[in-house]
Amino acid sequence: MNIFKKTSLTITFFVFYNIIVYAQKRENEFVSDSSIYKIGSNWLTASVGLGYNLNLRIQETNADFSYQYQTKKSNICMQVGYHLTSDEFFLNRSLQKCNDIHLGAGWRKETIMNDFAFFIGPSYAYGSSFAHYYIGTEKAYKGFKTVGLFSDLQFTYKLFYDVGLGICIYYSLNKSYQVAGVQFHLYFSGAYKGKIKK
Numbered sequence: 001m002n003i004f005k006k007t008s009l010t011i012t013f014f015v016f017y018n019i020i021v022y023a024q025k026r027e028n029e030f031v032s033d034s035s036i037y038k039i040g041s042n043w044l045t046a047s048v049g050l051g052y053n054l055n056l057r058i059q060e061t062n063a064d065f066s067y068q069y070q071t072k073k074s075n076i077c078m079q080v081g082y083h084l085t086s087d088e089f090f091l092n093r094s095l096q097k098c099n100d101i102h103l104g105a106g107w108r109k110e111t112i113m114n115d116f117a118f119f120i121g122p123s124y125a126y127g128s129s130f131a132h133y134y135i136g137t138e139k140a141y142k143g144f145k146t147v148g149l150f151s152d153l154q155f156t157y158k159l160f161y162d163v164g165l166g167i168c169i170y171y172s173l174n175k176s177y178q179v180a181g182v183q184f185h186l187y188f189s190g191a192y193k194g195k196i197k198k
Contacts, residue, residue, distance in 0.1 A: 051181025
């Protein structure tokens with residue numbers, strides 16, 4: 001094979017390769033009102049809600065801040081977050097509380113108007129819980145640090161493609177503190193890529 005054929009094949013390969021790569025990149029984007037959005041972007045959720053402590057059988061309040069990362073494989077995601085639950089409102093919190101630093105693997109289905117995701121994975125849980133006895137008139141609490149399991153199911157309605165409101169059903173399980181509940185969340189996606197240049 002002479003140098004001309006080698007050069008021609010090399011140039012042809014790079015041209016087709018760039019066309020395919022460009023087409024794939026554009027396939028994951030769409031335009032709305034002159035704005036460019038990327039499908040399958042990472043997103044952040046900030047949540048507050050109510051939970052039920054399965055150990056003590058009492059209602060609790062909670063909050064969660066999570067970052068979700070969309071992998072290159074379709075519908076597969078990763079999550080890292082911080083979850084806090086307590087029997088008192090956040091500004092008047094008692095020693096009854098559980099902090100979860102959680103990691104999760106999940107599945108996501110995204111449309112123009114909605115986002116659905118499920119995550120499950122390990123957590124590092126720490127805090128304190130009522131020890132079921134009193135010292136005088138004061139409740140006694142027992143501290144804990146342990147590993148556990150955290151799972152959540154997210155439903156989001158998008159007000160815009162990259163901003164939305166949603167609901168989350170979650171479960172936090174460890175040997176010292178078990179709580180399940182519902183949260184309302186704000187959804188912020190990194191989908192916005194800019195305006196179309198005229």
